[in-house]
Amino acid sequence: MTALAQPDARTWRKAVDDLAGGWRQRQLWGHLGWQDIRQRYRRSLLGPIWITISMAVTAVALGILYAGLFGIELATLLPHVLVGFVVWNFISGCIAEGSEVFIANEGLIKHLPAPLSVHVYRLVWRQLLFFAHNFIVYLVMLLVFPQPLRWTVLAVIPAVVLLALNGAWVALAVGIITTRFRDIVPITQSVVQLMFFMTPIVWIYENLLNSDNPAIAERARLAEFNPFLHFLEIIRRPLLGQDQHLRHWVVVLAITVVGWALTMVVMRRYRSRVSYWV
Amino acid sequence: MSVSESTNGPVSITTKDACVDFPIFDARSRSLKKTVMGLVGGNIDSAAKVPVIAALRDVTLSLDHGARVGLVGHNGAGKSTLLRLLSGIYEPTRGVATIRGRVAPVFDLGVGMDPEISGLENIMVRGLFLGMTRKQMQERVDDIADFTELGDFLRMPLRTYSTGMRVRLALGVVTSIDPEILLLDEGIGAVDAAFLEKSKQRLVELVARSGLLVFASHSDEFLRELCDTAIWMEHGQIKQQGELDEVLRAYKGQHA
Numbered sequence: 001m002t003a004l005a006q007p008d009a010r011t012w013r014k015a016v017d018d019l020a021g022g023w024r025q026r027q028l029w030g031h032l033g034w035q036d037i038r039q040r041y042r043r044s045l046l047g048p049i050w051i052t053i054s055m056a057v058t059a060v061a062l063g064i065l066y067a068g069l070f071g072i073e074l075a076t077l078l079p080h081v082l083v084g085f086v087v088w089n090f091i092s093g094c095i096a097e098g099s100e101v102f103i104a105n106e107g108l109i110k111h112l113p114a115p116l117s118v119h120v121y122r123l124v125w126r127q128l129l130f131f132a133h134n135f136i137v138y139l140v141m142l143l144v145f146p147q148p149l150r151w152t153v154l155a156v157i158p159a160v161v162l163l164a165l166n167g168a169w170v171a172l173a174v175g176i177i178t179t180r181f182r183d184i185v186p187i188t189q190s191v192v193q194l195m196f197f198m199t200p201i202v203w204i205y206e207n208l209l210n211s212d213n214p215a216i217a218e219r220a221r222l223a224e225f226n227p228f229l230h231f232l233e234i235i236r237r238p239l240l241g242q243d244q245h246l247r248h249w250v251v252v253l254a255i256t257v258v259g260w261a262l263t264m265v266v267m268r269r270y271r272s273r274v275s276y277w278v
Numbered sequence: 279m280s281v282s283e284s285t286n287g288p289v290s291i292t293t294k295d296a297c298v299d300f301p302i303f304d305a306r307s308r309s310l311k312k313t314v315m316g317l318v319g320g321n322i323d324s325a326a327k328v329p330v331i332a333a334l335r336d337v338t339l340s341l342d343h344g345a346r347v348g349l350v351g352h353n354g355a356g357k358s359t360l361l362r363l364l365s366g367i368y369e370p371t372r373g374v375a376t377i378r379g380r381v382a383p384v385f386d387l388g389v390g391m392d393p394e395i396s397g398l399e400n401i402m403v404r405g406l407f408l409g410m411t412r413k414q415m416q417e418r419v420d421d422i423a424d425f426t427e428l429g430d431f432l433r434m435p436l437r438t439y440s441t442g443m444r445v446r447l448a449l450g451v452v453t454s455i456d457p458e459i460l461l462l463d464e465g466i467g468a469v470d471a472a473f474l475e476k477s478k479q480r481l482v483e484l485v486a487r488s489g490l491l492v493f494a495s496h497s498d499e500f501l502r503e504l505c506d507t508a509i510w511m512e513h514g515q516i517k518q519q520g521e522l523d524e525v526l527r528a529y530k531g532q533h534a
Contacts, residue, residue, distance in 0.1 A: 028406040035403070039394055111389040112407055113366040113381055180303075272369040276300055 015267040022117030029118050033125035051133040059085045059137065066202045075145050077204070082141055083236045084201035086134040090163060091228060092192045093127045098171030099188040102179045106278040116267075116274055120175065124167045131160070138239065148241035155238040162252055163231060169256075169263040176270050179277045199228045227255055288343045289379030289458045289489040291364050296373035298334040298359055298514075333359040334514045336373070341490055348501040348522055349494035350529050351511035357494040360511060361385065361461045364492055379489060382408050382457030387448035393437035397428060397447055400436055404451045422450040425480065446473060453480040460488035464495040478503070498526060 022029070041047040062085070063078035070077070098120070102109060105119045142149075178184045200223060208220035223229055230251040237244050334356050341347060349357045362368045363375055365383040390407040391400050401422055405415035423432055426446045436444065485491050485504050495501050501508070501522065508525035510518040518525050 027412050031403065031406055031412070035392070035395065035399075039392070042394055107386075107389055108407075110362070110367065111385050112383060114407075275367050275369075276371075277303075 010268055010272070012264070012268055015264055015271055018115040018267065018271055019117045022115035022121055025114065025118050026121075028114075029122035029125060032122045033129060036122070036126045037129050048133055051130055052136045055085065055089070055134045056137045056140070062202055070203070070207075072204070072207070079141060079145050079147060079240055080204055080236070081202055083138060083239050084199075084232055086131065086138060087163070087232050087235050088196060088199065088201050088228075089134060090127050090131045090167065091231060092196065093130065094124060094167035094171050095174065095192050096189050097123050097127070098167075098174045099178045099185045101171050101175035102274055102278055103175075103182075103185070109275050109278050116176075116271060117172065120168055120171045123171050124164055127167060128160075128164060147239070149239075150241060152244060153238045153241070155244060156235055159234040159238070159252075162256055163235065165256055166231070166252075166259060169259045173259070173263040173266050176266055176274060179274055180270070195226070195228055198223075198226055199232060201232070205229065227251070230255075290343065291341045291375075291377050291379075291459065291490065291492075292339070293363070293370070293375040294338050294373055296334065296337045296363060296370035296375050297332065298363055298368050299371045300331045300333055301328040302331060303328060332514055334363060334370075337363070337516060339509070339516065339519065341492070343489050345490050345492075346485070346505045346507065347492045348505035348508040348525075349492060349511060350496075350501070350508055350525065351517075355511040356514040357511050358385065358463055359514070360509075361463055361492060361494055364459075365461050377459070379458035380409050381459045381461060382452075382455055382488075383461045384452050385461070385463040387445055387452070391436060391444070391448065394435055396435055397426075397432035397439070398423075400447065401432075401451050404448065405455065408452070408455050408457075410455055418454045422447075422454050425453075425476075426450040442473075449477050449480070453477065453484045455484075457484070457488045459490045460485065460492075462491070462493045462495075464497070501526070 037048050037051075041050055044050060046053070059082040060078065063074060063081040066072070066081065067074045067077040097104075101119050101123050102116070108114070108119070109116075174184070174188060178188065205220065205223055208223075209217055211217045211220065230248040233245065233248040234252055236242075237248075337360065349360065351357050359368065361383065362385075363370060364377065365381045366375070366377050367383070369375065390404050392403065395403070398419065401419055402412070402415050405418070406412070410418075423429075426432070426443075426449075428443060428446065431439065431443065436447075439447070482503065485493075491504065493501065493504055505522050507520065508522045509516055510525050510529050518528055
């Protein structure tokens with residue numbers, strides 16, 4: 001515990017200390033994140049492999065369905081849907097669980113003095129572990145539908161790091177706000193569900209852009225305003241061996257910086273209030 | 279909320295005019311609708327302000343290394359809230375609280391325990407929550423297992439334990455740590471008599487290891503065993519602070 005010399009709880013110093021102090025307790029949230037996963041499948045025979053299996057089933061089923069509906073080759077659409085799904089699961093997990101991160105940990109917050117960020121790191125870590133389990137499906141898919149991978153596939157690493165960084169600020173900011181205003185929890189969860197359909201996961205954005213119908217092509221351009229599209233693209237494109245677009249990276253970087261800046265403002269102002277609100 | 283980290287300097291807790299005010303959000307005032315409508319509609323509803331409960335008022339105290347403080351007072355007098363203020367869980371809404379040293383709060387034996395995982399795993403998790411490292415806990419597991427006398431049950435999920443067995447496990451972990459600041463809340467007594475005698479010995483040793491103790495209890499016997507000074511809380515304020523016997527006499531005298 002550091003000295004609480006500042007008379008005011010609302011200092012930048014305290015907000016930064018919370019993040020750094022939480023990071024130092026890696027052993028705790030690292031352990032808890034693993035435990036969350038094992039716990040979910042504790043009495044099942046296959047254990048966490050169920051994460052992988054259910055992802056595979058969903059992605060293949062949706063791939064076949066939409067390939068038929070849109071008249072696209074399965075070999076094109078299935079990898080697209082699969083990678084999209086893996087990334088989307090991480091994003092939606094961070095936002096949906098982030099909206100309850102402090103509410104769900106009320107007991108811990110009221111009984112143990114720990115930085116708020118511990119709960120957020122645990123959440124993001126758990127989602128990363130889910131992501132890793134789902135990634136196995138992608139590796140298997142490479143055997144069935146080989147992709148024209150090049151060295152650019154390495155771009156996945158910084159892309160996933162950026163994804164995790166954004167997951168952390170979203171969970172932190174949304175978590176603080178929902179603790180105060182409980183109505184935001186269902187709102188957030190509905191919005192996340194809606195965004196699944198607005199984001200090019202089961203449909204291919206570029207096909208619509210190049211549509212013969214100019215009205216559709218015009219409307220498809222609106223998808224650029226969807227921030228999730230950019231997160232999806234910086235991961236999906238390298239994994240499918242497609243050309244990368246700089247603008248997706250620029251948008252993601254900008255969101256990361258602005259998001260963290262706003263979150264720090266929220267942290268500075270309301271961090272010390274969370275234990276009173278839960 | 280404060281960072282749990284070991285400081286090598288002397289441990290201390292000082293507060294100056296610290297207040298803890300709880301906002302009470304009922305379903306109406308907590309909702310976004312109310313706030314948004316309030317913004318749009320102007321000052322129609324003057325009752326929109328959130329009612330506040332002043333749980334602690336103007337608490338000023340200074341505890342140094344070696345302090346052994348008992349907390350007495352009626353239910354609702356603010357003992358538990360004061361412990362949470364001293365642990366850094368609640369930062370004062372007004373005033374200052376400065377805490378130096380790693381805090382081990384033992385308010386609720388069950389917190390952080392997971393019914394689905396085994397007793398052994400729970401020992402690890404509970405220890406990590408109390409600020410121990412994985413390695414430190416691995417060194418202590420055998421000692422804790424011996425103390426709890428649970429034997430092979432430690433490999434069973436916690437949900438198969440009786441209440442008494444859970445308390446044994448929790449007490450075993452809690453009394454195995456090396457706290458700099460130890461904050462104990464009452465209610466750690468739901469064990470059979472023979473075990474209580476054994477755990478009392480461990481509690482005394484734990485307190486001897488800790489740099490600073492604050493102990494809230496209704497039991498004179500326990501207080502006399504662990505503390506030398508006391509604080510009497512009433513209506514969220516410190517009513518009296520001093521030697522244990524003196525404070526206890528005044529507190530009991532008021533009852534008589």
